[in-house]
Amino acid sequence: MATPSMEDYIEQIYLQLEAKGEARVSDVAEALSVLPSSVTKMAQRLHREDYVIYERYRGLELTEKGLKFGEKLVRRHDLLEQFLRIIGVEEHNIYGDVEGIEHHLSWNAMDRITDLVAAMKDDTEFVRKLKERQDF
Amino acid sequence: MATPSMEDYIEQIYLQLEAKGEARVSDVAEALSVLPSSVTKMAQRLHREDYVIYERYRGLELTEKGLKFGEKLVRRHDLLEQFLRIIGVEEHNIYGDVEGIEHHLSWNAMDRITDLVAAMKDDTEFVRKLKERQDF
Numbered sequence A, B: 001m002a003t004p005s006m007e008d009y010i011e012q013i014y015l016q017l018e019a020k021g022e023a024r025v026s027d028v029a030e031a032l033s034v035l036p037s038s039v040t041k042m043a044q045r046l047h048r049e050d051y052v053i054y055e056r057y058r059g060l061e062l063t064e065k066g067l068k069f070g071e072k073l074v075r076r077h078d079l080l081e082q083f084l085r086i087i088g089v090e091e092h093n094i095y096g097d098v099e100g101i102e103h104h105l106s107w108n109a110m111d112r113i114t115d116l117v118a119a120m121k122d123d124t125e126f127v128r129k130l131k132e133r134q135d136f
């Protein structure tokens, strides 16, 4: 990805805490393809903005605010994956597409895409007809 | 927007040629909120890559390759606007959302969204039910 944003860091810390119970600077750096020093720098900023608890030589923790926001970011990522999958985007494109667009959509657009995914799940006939178009 | 990409420049040159029959460096610069020197620099690169015909002190022209690509970019922009509009995203968010995501989606995803827009245009009942969700 391009230079990861604040949102990418919070998302990644959240995912690592969820998966392993801890988020090490080195693991976050590797996941985002950046230097550990970039993670440290961002961690200081996120600490000042009350998203992250950061103490030198310790793993990263999320504050209550950080946890809430991380959960929202992960939900958005999942939702966009579901959206692209249900309309038939090829599996190998989905992750890259979501990483590319997730930080650039308004929450208003996300709400509407959330409704759209729910509506498509409820209307299998619509999805069936949608998939038929793909074959032409 | 963030630093405009090559695609933003080609899109903008195409739009200006379409609207006014010419694309002046100063107008492209203004539209993209960059310095004229940035436009000149990109024009040289796009000239080398055979998208743009660029001669000092003259407006920008597109080659056949540039025109084709410009058309494709403008069609993609329009299509994404249609998509967000049909699912009910608020007008004042649409332009910013499209500018944010258009360069980050695979052409595969664009093909599937194209099908989706067509399917929604053909199924007004689906769209009506989708809009109902919004009110809850």
Ligand SMILES: [Mn+2]
Pocket (backbone or CB within 6 Å): A011, A077, A098, A099, A102
């Ligand atoms: Mn993500």
Ligand SMILES: [Mn+2]
Pocket (backbone or CB within 6 Å): B011, B077, B098, B099, B102
């Ligand atoms: Mn555009």
